[in-house]
Amino acid sequence: MNWLHNNLFSSPLNTVLTLACVCLIVIAGVPLVNWLVIDAYWTGSTPADCPDKTAACWPFVRARFDQFMYGLYPETERWRVNLGLGLIILSALPLFIPRFPGKRRVVVLAVIAWPLIGALLFLGGYGGLTYVETGSWGGFFLTVVTALFVLSTSLPIAVLLALGRCSSIPLVRVCCATWIELWRSVPALVVLFVAIIMFPLFMPEELKIDKLLRALGALTILMSCYMAEAIRGALQSIPKGQFEAAEALGLGYWQRTFLVILPQAFPVALPQITSNFIGLFKETTVLLIIGLFDLLGMVQSAASDPAWLSPGVSATGYLFAALFFWLFCFSLSRYSAWLERKASVYKTHAGS
Amino acid sequence: MTKREIAYQVALLFIIGVVVYLVAGTTQGNLARLGVDSSIDFLWKRAGFEIGQKLIPFDANSTIARAFVVALLNTLLLAAVSIICASILGLAIGIARLSDNWLVSRLAAGYIEIFRNIPSLLQIFFWYFVVLRTLPRSSESIGFFNCIFLNNRGLFIPSVSFGQGWPWIVAALLAAWGMVYFLRRQERRQFAAPALIRPDTRRLNPLASWNLLILAGIVGAIVLLAGAQLEIPRETRFGYRGGIVMMPEFLSLVVGLSMYNATYIGEIVRSGFTSIPRGQTEAADSLGLPRRLTIRLVLFPQALRVIIPPLTTVYLNLFKSTSLAAAIAYPEVVSVFVGTVNNLVGQPVFIMAITMAVYVFISLCIALFLNWYNRKIALTVVT
Numbered sequence: 001m002n003w004l005h006n007n008l009f010s011s012p013l014n015t016v017l018t019l020a021c022v023c024l025i026v027i028a029g030v031p032l033v034n035w036l037v038i039d040a041y042w043t044g045s046t047p048a049d050c051p052d053k054t055a056a057c058w059p060f061v062r063a064r065f066d067q068f069m070y071g072l073y074p075e076t077e078r079w080r081v082n083l084g085l086g087l088i089i090l091s092a093l094p095l096f097i098p099r100f101p102g103k104r105r106v107v108v109l110a111v112i113a114w115p116l117i118g119a120l121l122f123l124g125g126y127g128g129l130t131y132v133e134t135g136s137w138g139g140f141f142l143t144v145v146t147a148l149f150v151l152s153t154s155l156p157i158a159v160l161l162a163l164g165r166c167s168s169i170p171l172v173r174v175c176c177a178t179w180i181e182l183w184r185s186v187p188a189l190v191v192l193f194v195a196i197i198m199f200p201l202f203m204p205e206e207l208k209i210d211k212l213l214r215a216l217g218a219l220t221i222l223m224s225c226y227m228a229e230a231i232r233g234a235l236q237s238i239p240k241g242q243f244e245a246a247e248a249l250g251l252g253y254w255q256r257t258f259l260v261i262l263p264q265a266f267p268v269a270l271p272q273i274t275s276n277f278i279g280l281f282k283e284t285t286v287l288l289i290i291g292l293f294d295l296l297g298m299v300q301s302a303a304s305d306p307a308w309l310s311p312g313v314s315a316t317g318y319l320f321a322a323l324f325f326w327l328f329c330f331s332l333s334r335y336s337a338w339l340e341r342k343a344s345v346y347k348t349h350a351g352s
Numbered sequence: 353m354t355k356r357e358i359a360y361q362v363a364l365l366f367i368i369g370v371v372v373y374l375v376a377g378t379t380q381g382n383l384a385r386l387g388v389d390s391s392i393d394f395l396w397k398r399a400g401f402e403i404g405q406k407l408i409p410f411d412a413n414s415t416i417a418r419a420f421v422v423a424l425l426n427t428l429l430l431a432a433v434s435i436i437c438a439s440i441l442g443l444a445i446g447i448a449r450l451s452d453n454w455l456v457s458r459l460a461a462g463y464i465e466i467f468r469n470i471p472s473l474l475q476i477f478f479w480y481f482v483v484l485r486t487l488p489r490s491s492e493s494i495g496f497f498n499c500i501f502l503n504n505r506g507l508f509i510p511s512v513s514f515g516q517g518w519p520w521i522v523a524a525l526l527a528a529w530g531m532v533y534f535l536r537r538q539e540r541r542q543f544a545a546p547a548l549i550r551p552d553t554r555r556l557n558p559l560a561s562w563n564l565l566i567l568a569g570i571v572g573a574i575v576l577l578a579g580a581q582l583e584i585p586r587e588t589r590f591g592y593r594g595g596i597v598m599m600p601e602f603l604s605l606v607v608g609l610s611m612y613n614a615t616y617i618g619e620i621v622r623s624g625f626t627s628i629p630r631g632q633t634e635a636a637d638s639l640g641l642p643r644r645l646t647i648r649l650v651l652f653p654q655a656l657r658v659i660i661p662p663l664t665t666v667y668l669n670l671f672k673s674t675s676l677a678a679a680i681a682y683p684e685v686v687s688v689f690v691g692t693v694n695n696l697v698g699q700p701v702f703i704m705a706i707t708m709a710v711y712v713f714i715s716l717c718i719a720l721f722l723n724w725y726n727r728k729i730a731l732t733v734v735t
Contacts, residue, residue, distance in 0.1 A: 007452070007453065007454035007455075008453060008454055008455055010452065010453075014452065014453045017451070017453050017455075017456050018453060018455050018456070021453075021455045021456055021459055022455070024459070025459075168357070169357045169360050169361060170361070171360075171361040171364055171365065172360065172361070172364060175364065175368070182708075182712065184715075185668070185672075185711060185712045185715035185716065185719075186672070186708055186711045186712060186715075187672035187673065187674075187675035187676075187686070187711060188672075188675075189675040189676065189678060189686055190675060190686060190690070190704075190707055190708060190711060193686070193690050193704065193707075194704055194708070197690070197694070197700045197704060198700055198701070198704050200382075201378075201379050201382045201383065201700065201701070202375045202378060202379055203378060204378050205381075205382065205385065278469075282469075282470075282471035282472070283471070285471040285473040285474060286473060286676070288473075288679070289676075289678055289679045296471065296473065296474050296477070300477065303481075311482060311486040314481050314482055315478070315482045318474060318477060318478045318481075318482060321474055322470045322474055322475075322478075325469065325470055325471055325474065326466070326469045326470055329468075329469035329470075330465065330469045333468075333469065
């Protein structure tokens with residue numbers, strides 16, 4: 001009772017606000033629950049199972065679930081996707097365990113190994129594995145592959161760019177700064193179009209690069225610029241004394257950077273890098289505009305299938321995709337917040 | 353500069369030169385092979401296509417350069433409207449998040465957590481394909497107060513048309529702006545009050561507000577005399593005519609982008625206010641300032657200093673996300689230029705260069721403006 005009084009009805013204004021909020025919840029919530037649960041169709045997996053065109057239609061999601069997850073990846077080969085993603089998750093686990101022995105080394109190795117695992121397993125075309133062209137990659141699988149591939153390729157480039165931007169050599173500094181600012185001021189979609197339309201013009205005729213690879217390259221350029229800024233911020237937060245002490249020990253530039261500065265800068269940059277990664281995860285939806293169907297693209301194309309076409313179906317499809325994205329982004333953002341808290345605890349301990 | 357540094361720079365220059373030379377060479381070869389005669393002349397050709405939303409007159413006989421201007425204006429309009437809506441919504445959410453009221457604060461937090469973690473393109477698709485495209489047809493429009501109509505062709509709202517008198521109105525507005533500026537300066541001179549209270553002396557001096565009211569009255573009278581007319585959308589056989597029409601594409605982009613970016617602005621506003629030490633509120637309380645004045649005179653100016661830098665990033669991101677409009681064919685720079693025009697004339701080099709230049713230039717302008725503003729407010733508080 002006391003809690004209610006203090007938090008909801010402490011003044012006339014608060015009482016009005018509380019009542020308004022309750023009204024809002026009822027007005028928005030009741031129809032939503034009605035639509036989503038009570039009026040919705042739950043059983044079956046054919047268009048005939050959703051006679052009402054406006055109600056939520058879960059059979060649609062059930063019928064197309066595999067497509068949402070794997071795109072057009074051949075059904076008999078899907079175990080490769082599961083295996084590959086399983087391996088990746090396994091290799092990323094140490095990140096979430098605070099006291100894992102040799103954690104840093106394992107994670108660095110894993111991040112470098114991801115594109116290799118991907119190329120070997122998902123592409124195939126050797127030994128007993130049949131070749132699966134990237135055109136049939138899609139759905140949530142494509143979203144995850146894109147996000148992880150771009151993360152693993154853009155991190156090393158970002159480190160170099162950040163170092164370049166903080167370098168004592170003027171020309172290096174100017175070049176890195178221009179490069180970073182140029183790509184940061186252009187939308188992801190435009191960068192993707194550059195990769196799709198312009199890149200083939202830059203390359204010799206014989207050299208045909210896969211469309212997905214070009215898109216991944218474009219996102220890598222973009223992401224590395226964003227992450228470079230995160231790392232630069234962290235580099236600048238390292239006290240000058242650290243540089244001087246390393247120099248006094250007689251360490252050269254690269255030793256100084258990789259043994260003393262970066263190991264300290266990286267934990268500081270990690271929350272920002274994670275939020276960049278969340279941004280990247282959401283940004284992968286843009287791929288559908290250039291004809292690579294990620295989770296949203298698959299939902300979009302499945303919902304425009306004439307057999308299913310109805311407002312209820314597309315609403316359910318979008319809701320399903322939103323739920324998926326939300327789950328991933330939300331848990332990542334919680335992870336990022338946890339990292340930030342840990343970093344600040346560490347900082348105050350070091351300071352005292 | 354050491355010898356080594358000079359050597360590095362020379363090497364870097366050399367590498368850049370070689371890369372540029374090679375890329376330029378192959379590009380020229382490729383273009384020649386494809387039979388593309390690269391020249392910027394295509395801008396003055398006849399466009400031959402229509403654009404759904406145009407702020408300046410445009411038809412199929414106009415030049416491609418004009419199509420570019422139309423698309424650019426569409427981009428700017430979308431960005432401006434979305435930025436304004438997102439800021440208002442974000443401010444409201446941020447303040448709600450700080451409320452003592454548990455329910456209000458929780459609702460705002462829920463809003464932020466839900467909409468921040470769903471890709472903006474998905475939200476735009478939802479508003480476009482699920483909500484706006486399934487609205488009733490023109491003959492069964494949803495009307496508000498008999499002057500605003502919503503149907504599957506868009507939102508129809510009344511407009512004010514100035515007819516022949518528009519130069520007078522512009523003159524009146526300019527004069528009014530000048531007088532307000534002059535009055536403000538006068539006030540600031542009169543009240544040698546402490547710097548913090550300075551911007552808001554007109555609140556303490558009711559006469560100043562009267563001045564503003566009188567000014568508004570004069571401007572209004574001139575507007576009416578100059579023959580301004582209210583135009584209300586009317587139903588005809590071919591749908592609604594008159595007033596301002598907002599395409600469903602435009603509406604869904606504004607709603608999607610504002611709702612998505614408002615979550616970021618809300619968090620920024622909240623962290624701006626929580627960054628202010630408690631002592632500031634306590635000091636204001638002990639001075640006897642009422643709660644409302646404390647927020648406006650003490651907390652807000654200080655919070656603004658923390659808010660502006662991250663807000664710049666959000667505005668830049670929002671501006672860049674207007675390119676998502678290409679996914680639902682709203683005619684902005686990317687969809688008109690990289691899409692339609694490139695398919696028509698096949699000049700990828702110039703088209704991509706112009707598109708990138710547009711985004712770089714406008715991003716730069718937004719960043720410069722907000723940095724200038726940030727410096728300005730930082731100074732006002734310090735002196």
